[in-house]
Amino acid sequence: MQETQDTIFADIPELKWVESREEGSPRGIKSYVLRTSYLRTFQLEAIKKYYPIYGLTFQEEKISFKDIFGNDKPVIIEIGFGMGTSTERIAKERSEYNYLGIEVFLSGFSKLMDQVGKQGLANVRLMRFDAVQVLDSMIVDGSVAGFHVFFPDPWPKKKQQKRRLIQAPLARLLMEKLKEGGYIYCVTDWEEYASQMLSVFSETEGLENPYGGFCPPLSWRPTTKFEQKGLAQNNPINEVWVEKRSFKK
Ligand SMILES: C[S@@+](CC[C@H](N)C(=O)[O-])C[C@H]1O[C@@H](n2cnc3c(N)ncnc32)[C@H](O)[C@@H]1O
Numbered sequence: 001m002q003e004t005q006d007t008i009f010a011d012i013p014e015l016k017w018v019e020s021r022e023e024g025s026p027r028g029i030k031s032y033v034l035r036t037s038y039l040r041t042f043q044l045e046a047i048k049k050y051y052p053i054y055g056l057t058f059q060e061e062k063i064s065f066k067d068i069f070g071n072d073k074p075v076i077i078e079i080g081f082g083m084g085t086s087t088e089r090i091a092k093e094r095s096e097y098n099y100l101g102i103e104v105f106l107s108g109f110s111k112l113m114d115q116v117g118k119q120g121l122a123n124v125r126l127m128r129f130d131a132v133q134v135l136d137s138m139i140v141d142g143s144v145a146g147f148h149v150f151f152p153d154p155w156p157k158k159k160q161q162k163r164r165l166i167q168a169p170l171a172r173l174l175m176e177k178l179k180e181g182g183y184i185y186c187v188t189d190w191e192e193y194a195s196q197m198l199s200v201f202s203e204t205e206g207l208e209n210p211y212g213g214f215c216p217p218l219s220w221r222p223t224t225k226f227e228q229k230g231l232a233q234n235n236p237i238n239e240v241w242v243e244k245r246s247f248k249k
Helices: 006-011 013-024 041-054 065-069 085-093 106-119 131-138 158-163 168-177 191-202 225-232
Strands: 002-004 038-040 075-079 098-102 124-127 144-150 178-188 238-244
Touching: 002 006, 006 013, 006 041, 038 041, 038 106, 041 106, 041 124, 075 085, 075 131, 085 098, 085 106, 085 124, 085 144, 106 124, 131 168, 144 168, 168 178, 168 191, 178 191, 191 238
Parallel strands: 075 098, 075 144, 098 124, 144 178
Antiparallel strands: 002 038, 178 238
């Protein structure tokens, strides 16, 4: 059986805050489009059962990763995890890190919540909100070990390109949130967006590209559905890895 997202919004109203903000304020440029999600019973149950344990709610105050995860492991933030396939695999296989996954797509959010809850992945927390606002409001400068941005929406039409996530303002924000030596890892199957990523990061003061160009595929990143679609259309997969420079005194 399927229900619309309204069923879960009645129980957990903060999950609707992304929509409420859109309704209540003049529309800024967003990197996503909100669509109604239809949720299966297992997704509804996963949110009810696991949101209190693994969910984080948007707030206008900075958070402490130590309080949230209960340890000092370095924290990776993933922006736009989609259905969460990569997040789940990486969190299990690279458990020396904590992961904060941020996604607005409720169906994907609840699917990953189900996996995380069932497997008891203690190093994962999930948020349903606009990642840009989360970074701005909740994340302390110099506190993040890495960012993952896998297959961000390419917004291919010229008129839509202002919606792309990887642009100068976000690159600066990511740089500010990173610890020294922390990384940003982006992957895309949209060639021209890949070049944009390289140039945006190269123009961001404080970031450096140890590869000088695209980086070779990293063995620990699993293939996602989006990637498979891209490969089926013979789109090249380009990977970009940059690091926040260490400032030695
Ligand atoms: C093309 S999908 C890729 C999903 C996944 N990373 C993958 O590789 O399969 C991009 C995702 O980013 C999400 N997204 C875009 N902008 C976002 C934002 N500002 N905050 C949170 N999620 C966002 C969209 O909802 C969408 O699910």
